[in-house]
Amino acid sequence: MLLSMPPLWLRILGGLWTSPNTLIGLIAGGLGCVAGARAHWSSSECAWVFRRWPWGPGGAITFGMVILHTGDDLDGLCMTYEHRAGRCQHPRVRLGDHERAHVFQYLVLGPLFLPVYLLCGGVSVRNPFERAADRYAMQGRGWWPGGY
Template identity: 70%
Template sequence: MAWTSPWTLAGLLAGIAGMPFGARAHLSRRDLALVFARWPWGPGGAMTLGNVVLATGPDLDASCNTYEHRAGRCLHPQVRLGDHERAHVYQYMLLGPLFVPVYFLCGGISVRNPLERAADHYAMHGHGWWPWG
């Protein structure tokens, strides 16, 4: 977790900035993260920064569509948002401060991004959070 600390610190600062606007923090052992629920900014869903998840909803138990499903590439069942975000926590734990540059080099927030597809795979099946292995 120390390897993720630069992005975890950024997540903590963003989460704390949202608290006066309704964000609430709780530790999720299941998701290996400090979760800021009801984070007031963003289009919906969640974003992971190190071991911090910023979620616009009340918790990470919401169901969501996979990236490939939303792009019309296939029909997937909905997945638990927290399971998808936990895969990103694992990815951060492996890549540490390199996660964000690698993420954007791979396509950013897009169905083209293998990190996003791997997170969806993990959320559907409980394994396969790493895209290159």
């Protein structure tokens, strides 16, 4: 499936705008490297990816243009938030596609992303940013909350 990407100008300007968040991710990723994580730039995810990040319950978290994940790659399949909450039946989605949507959301909101994300419910099915990331991972479009 071909997944939609934001325009190049947004990826460039957004990368600068979200650089404080990216710095948080790079610091966390660097600490993870001391404990065995491995980093690489992924053009398909538009992010620095730290695989085998050694802390947390499993899965992935995104900070700006950095994805920290506990697995070997982002090709693993996961349940959507609505499916996990029992609201509906969705097919499993590729973890990397879900996290890439968060990278794009960070490009728009920059340093405002984390406070807005937390005000919208944090890591939960109530959060429109999580539902949009799931929609993007399922349909290849609609990474912005309410966008199709």
